[in-house]
Amino acid sequence: xxxxxxxxxxxxxxxxxxxxxxxxxxxxxxALIFFSGATLLLFxxxxxxxxxxxxxxxxxxxWLGLLFASVLSLGESFRIESENQxxxxxxxxxxxxxxxxxxxxxxxxxMLFVLSLVLLPITVGLYDVTLTRVPHLLLLVLFxxxxxxxxxxxxxxxxxxxxxxxxxxxPLLLFPVLVPLLLAAASATKLTFxxxxxDQLGSWLKLLIAFDLIYLSVGFLVFPKxxxxx
Amino acid sequence: xxxxxxxLLVAASLAFAxxxxxxxxxxxxxxxxxxxxxxxxxxxxxxxxxxxxLHPMGIEKAVGSGVIQGGWxxxxxxxxxxxxxxxxxxxxxxxxxxxxxxx
Amino acid sequence: MPASIPLLLLLALAVMVxxxxxxxxxxxxxxxxxxxxxxxxxxLLMYLGMFYAPPEAFMSNVGRILYVHVPYIWMAFIxxxxxxxxxxxxxxxxxxxxxxxxxxSAEVGVLFGAVGVxxxxxxxxxxxxxxxxxxxxLISTTVMLLxxxxxxxxxxxxxxxxxxxxxSAAVGILSGVSLPITYYSVRWWNSLHQVQxxxxxxxxxxxxxxxxxLATLLFFLFPFIVKRYxxxxxxxxxxxxxxxxxxxxxxxx
Numbered sequence: 001x002x003x004x005x006x007x008x009x010x011x012x013x014x015x016x017x018x019x020x021x022x023x024x025x026x027x028x029x030x031a032l033i034f035f036s037g038a039t040l041l042l043f044x045x046x047x048x049x050x051x052x053x054x055x056x057x058x059x060x061x062x063w064l065g066l067l068f069a070s071v072l073s074l075g076e077s078f079r080i081e082s083e084n085q086x087x088x089x090x091x092x093x094x095x096x097x098x099x100x101x102x103x104x105x106x107x108x109x110x111m112l113f114v115l116s117l118v119l120l121p122i123t124v125g126l127y128d129v130t131l132t133r134v135p136h137l138l139l140l141v142l143f144x145x146x147x148x149x150x151x152x153x154x155x156x157x158x159x160x161x162x163x164x165x166x167x168x169x170x171p172l173l174l175f176p177v178l179v180p181l182l183l184a185a186a187s188a189t190k191l192t193f194x195x196x197x198x199d200q201l202g203s204w205l206k207l208l209i210a211f212d213l214i215y216l217s218v219g220f221l222v223f224p225k226x227x228x229x230x
Numbered sequence: 231x232x233x234x235x236x237x238l239l240v241a242a243s244l245a246f247a248x249x250x251x252x253x254x255x256x257x258x259x260x261x262x263x264x265x266x267x268x269x270x271x272x273x274x275x276x277x278x279x280x281x282x283x284l285h286p287m288g289i290e291k292a293v294g295s296g297v298i299q300g301g302w303x304x305x306x307x308x309x310x311x312x313x314x315x316x317x318x319x320x321x322x323x324x325x326x327x328x329x330x331x332x333x
Numbered sequence: 334m335p336a337s338i339p340l341l342l343l344l345a346l347a348v349m350v351x352x353x354x355x356x357x358x359x360x361x362x363x364x365x366x367x368x369x370x371x372x373x374x375x376x377l378l379m380y381l382g383m384f385y386a387p388p389e390a391f392m393s394n395v396g397r398i399l400y401v402h403v404p405y406i407w408m409a410f411i412x413x414x415x416x417x418x419x420x421x422x423x424x425x426x427x428x429x430x431x432x433x434x435x436x437x438s439a440e441v442g443v444l445f446g447a448v449g450v451x452x453x454x455x456x457x458x459x460x461x462x463x464x465x466x467x468x469x470x471l472i473s474t475t476v477m478l479l480x481x482x483x484x485x486x487x488x489x490x491x492x493x494x495x496x497x498x499x500x501s502a503a504v505g506i507l508s509g510v511s512l513p514i515t516y517y518s519v520r521w522w523n524s525l526h527q528v529q530x531x532x533x534x535x536x537x538x539x540x541x542x543x544x545x546x547l548a549t550l551l552f553f554l555f556p557f558i559v560k561r562y563x564x565x566x567x568x569x570x571x572x573x574x575x576x577x578x579x580x581x582x583x584x585x586x
Contacts, residue, residue, distance in 0.1 A: 301392075301393070301394060301395035301459040302394060304395055304398065304455050304456065304458065304459055305383065305394060305395060305397050305398055307455050308398045308401050308402065308452045308455050308456065309379055309382065309383065309401055311401075311448055311451060311452055311455075312375070312378075312401040312405070312448070312452070313375065313379075315405070315444065315445070315448040316371075316375065316550075316553050319441075319444050319557060320368070320553075320556075320557070323557065323560045323561060323564070326564050327560070327563075327564065328563060328564055328566075328567030329567075
């Protein structure tokens with residue numbers, strides 16, 4: 001009987017593997033940065049040159065940019081597995097599918113987190129927001145938000161990577177589910193860009209945490225069934 | 231592991247309960263507060279709108295007819311939709327019915 | 334009491350559906366009776382809603398839309414609850430019956446939900462002055478409908494029946510989970526929408542007409558679900574020879 005790798009150790013291996021693949025070419029990250037940077041730019045063109053209004057809505061543009069980029073990023077993360085039947089190979093290893101799930105979620109989340117960090121100076125440049133009010137909370141919001149995108153996103157991208165019309169299927173499935181996350185993350189980000197007189201940031205953070213926990217749990221339960229089908 | 235995640239699920243639900251607890255008492259009577267309302271006099275014994283028949287229980291003599299006058303075309307539209315929805319979907323199911331009827 | 338009415342309706346529906354599926358003799362008669370009863374009650378609902386019920390205190394006669402709008406939306410919720418139940422059921426024990434029922438309840442739910450939202454929008458025009466507004470109930474209902482439209486799209490784009498069943502079960506569960514989350518997260522924005530209509534919050538006459546409307550649509554919901562279920566089962570059978578469902582892959586030792 002081969003020794004079983006612990007769940008977290010296996011997840012770490014999956015994560016490292018994805019980081020290594022990404023680091024070799026950095027293609028995905030570069031593409032994501034250019035795509036979302038262009039998206040933010042387009043928002044500023046479409047909304048017009050009024051800086052006051054841009055500043056007031058910057059939180060929305062940032063999260064929309066991240067959301068659109070996430071569709072690309074999530075799609076890619078399973079496309080690399082579907083080449084050479086890599087996902088089948090992964091599932092056949094003595095590794096629980098749940099470890100694959102955790103590894104993939106963290107991989108996607110870390111990619112989107114790095115992307116969001118790169119987008120911050122662009123946001124400052126285009127929309128003239130203030131990042132220095134509560135920078136630690138801003139980072140926390142960004143992290144919780146991208147984790148919330150990755151949790152259901154990983155489940156849905158595993159499904160749509162093998163479906164027909166996969167490029168349309170992922171956003172079609174993912175966007176309705178992400179509405180509460182978008183709401184909470186954008187509102188929380190607004191409260192880090194602007195003063196928070198009624199101290200609402202805490203409540204939005206709690207909502208983000210709850211969203212993340214729920215989708216991580218549900219994904220954890222459901223992912224093995226999906227992985228079996230491949 | 232499952233226990234851990236079940237526990238996390240419970241914790242998450244409690245977080246929600248903290249943010250938005252269930253209301254303690256039953257909701258108050260139906261009384262909407264619309265943002266935009268045509269300005270209308272507060273109380274007046276307005277006559278019923280032209281096409282509306284008199285209420286069989288004679289209620290409008292007591293209740294009056296509210297602030298929003300008329301609007302019967304919206305009511306007709308919705309009730310027509312109600313019937314069309316049911317009939318239309320029933321028809322679509324009929325058209326798609328399986329060809330054989332295994333006994 | 335009011336909170337339990339949707340659960341009672343769901344239970345009644347579940348019982349009727351189970352009887353239809355499990356007892357072959359009832360399959361020709363039960364749905365016809367239900368549809369006929371529903372049709373008669375619908376005709377009466379027209380009278381009750383438009384004439385018998387009193388004009389609402391503030392909205393006057395426009396408030397009569399309550400008696401069709403609320404039942405439609407509740408039927409959509411009940412159908413989606415059934416879908417989530419079937420999704421869980423399928424993941425616990427694979428069964429083509431559960432899968433077909435899930436497909437059927439999703440489609441019927443989208444129908445009732447879409448019509449209900451259209452009615453709500455028509456109702457909003459004279460009462461709120463706008464066709465649409467962003468408040469908890471509207472946003473979460475939109476999210477729910479979009480999620481299930483995506484569910485139906487996924488089903489129609491997936492050809493392998495077993496994959497389709499598993500994937501839809503997963504999507505159904507995530508969609509079901511999103512509904513309370515969306516509702517709570519939006520709820521504490523200022524809400525324009527009315528407090529939940531229920532029989533406790535409305536006057537007795539209005540309450541009884543509302544119950545009548547709920548019962549009417551329930552008698553339509555049942556035949557729609559079972560007929561759509563039969564269509565789904567026929568398609569499943571036509572698509573393949575129905576080999577036994579694979580046991581889940583054993584864990585590597």
